[in-house]
Amino acid sequence: MNSKNVSSEFSFEKEKAIAKSFSQRFQWEMILIGIGQAMIWLSLWPLVINGIIPLWAGFCIASLCACFAYLPSHESQHGNYSRGNPKMRWLDSLVGHITLITLISPYEILRVTHMKHHAYTNDHEKDPDYLSAHSGSLIKTIKRAADGSSVSDYEKCLEVFAHDKNFVNSYTKAIPIALLYRATLLTLAVIFPLETLLLWWLPAKIGTVYTVVFFAYLPHLGTSKGRYQDTRFWSHWMPRYINHSMQLHFIHHLHPGIGHYDEPKAIEALKPFLQARGVPGADEIPDRITFNPLIKI
Amino acid sequence: MLVEKFFDHISNWSKFWFGLIFLGSIINEMANQSGMFISVPSLYLWTYGLGAMIGLIAKIRGAWF
Numbered sequence: 631m632n633s634k635n636v637s638s639e640f641s642f643e644k645e646k647a648i649a650k651s652f653s654q655r656f657q658w659e660m661i662l663i664g665i666g667q668a669m670i671w672l673s674l675w676p677l678v679i680n681g682i683i684p685l686w687a688g689f690c691i692a693s694l695c696a697c698f699a700y701l702p703s704h705e706s707q708h709g710n711y712s713r714g715n716p717k718m719r720w721l722d723s724l725v726g727h728i729t730l731i732t733l734i735s736p737y738e739i740l741r742v743t744h745m746k747h748h749a750y751t752n753d754h755e756k757d758p759d760y761l762s763a764h765s766g767s768l769i770k771t772i773k774r775a776a777d778g779s780s781v782s783d784y785e786k787c788l789e790v791f792a793h794d795k796n797f798v799n800s801y802t803k804a805i806p807i808a809l810l811y812r813a814t815l816l817t818l819a820v821i822f823p824l825e826t827l828l829l830w831w832l833p834a835k836i837g838t839v840y841t842v843v844f845f846a847y848l849p850h851l852g853t854s855k856g857r858y859q860d861t862r863f864w865s866h867w868m869p870r871y872i873n874h875s876m877q878l879h880f881i882h883h884l885h886p887g888i889g890h891y892d893e894p895k896a897i898e899a900l901k902p903f904l905q906a907r908g909v910p911g912a913d914e915i916p917d918r919i920t921f922n923p924l925i926k927i
Numbered sequence: 928m929l930v931e932k933f934f935d936h937i938s939n940w941s942k943f944w945f946g947l948i949f950l951g952s953i954i955n956e957m958a959n960q961s962g963m964f965i966s967v968p969s970l971y972l973w974t975y976g977l978g979a980m981i982g983l984i985a986k987i988r989g990a991w992f
Contacts (some may be wrong), residue, residue: 779990809934816945823955
């Protein structure tokens with residue numbers, strides 16, 4: 631919907647003011663999840679190697695940790711822990727780096743490419759997540775995430791954004807960390823082959839597929855370009871806590887500063903604005919997003 | 928210059944090295960633990976060789992699958 635057709639009652643300024651009121655709270659839950667899952671994952675190594683828990687149990691727990699690993703880093707990428715306070719930026723960086731160890735992913739590369747994803751959502755040349763979101767089918771997206779194609783998409787961004795010095799600097803700064811991850815993985819594979827496979831590599835693959843499907847594919851499926859058109863409200867059979875409430879991801883694209891756990895309340899408050907703007911699926915947003923109103927069987 | 932060449936090699940041949948070291952180590956461990964190949968002399972040559980071959984094929988194809 632063209633902004634000219636939207637009543638002044640639903641102006642962007644009013645929308646922004648409401649969104650801002652949900653963008654203040656300290657995201658302590660995310661820090662707990664990010665650092666917590668990384669510590670649990672790390673503790674699996676001595677527990678499995680010393681035979682205290684079986685490898686299959688370690689694999690299940692590590693896979694769960696990997697599925698929880700991305701979202702805390704995502705809040706870091708948007709500076710949602712420091713909230714604009716330069717003295718607290720270290721917290722964004724700390725949580726962002728630590729939580730991504732489980733996914734074998736360098737924080738800075740994910741941060742800068744994610745910023746480009748927000749700036750150019752659904753642009754087939756400039757959106758780093760375009761091919762993951764618009765692969766044509768869920769199976770293709772899963773295959774791309776599993777075989778590392780989604781990582782190759784990020785490497786191509788270096789050419790697309792070669793003129794953007796900040797992007798290139800941040801990206802290249804993270805390459806030694808990517809190599810360190812790789813060297814650590816290969817070294818551990820020689821010393822503890824099956825443990826490395828089942829505690830790190832395979833869980834990281836599962837976590838990456840989970841993240842790409844729920845964060846990149848489903849929220850952008852069938853959407854086009856434009857602030858109010860590039861992400862949708864959707865629902866399916868899965869209780870929302872299993873997919874990190876990604877049915878509500880559209881509000882994050884409109885107002886990235888809203889904390890993840892404050893998104894349901896923000897959507898309730900902003901629902902008339904979203905409907906007036908014609909956000910895809912907005913008419914199906916329930917009046918109250920409480921326990922699990924987003925299940926659609 | 929040497930560092931640059933090293934990084935170029937790593938990025939061009941990453942699939943091969945991953946196959947040799949990572950897949951090779953895992954195949955070798957599985958072969959040893961299964962006990963089925965206990966009579967095969969220098970088993971590690973076959974297991975690491977298989978890993979390297981998988982990596983080399985992936986490098987030539989440009990994709991794992």
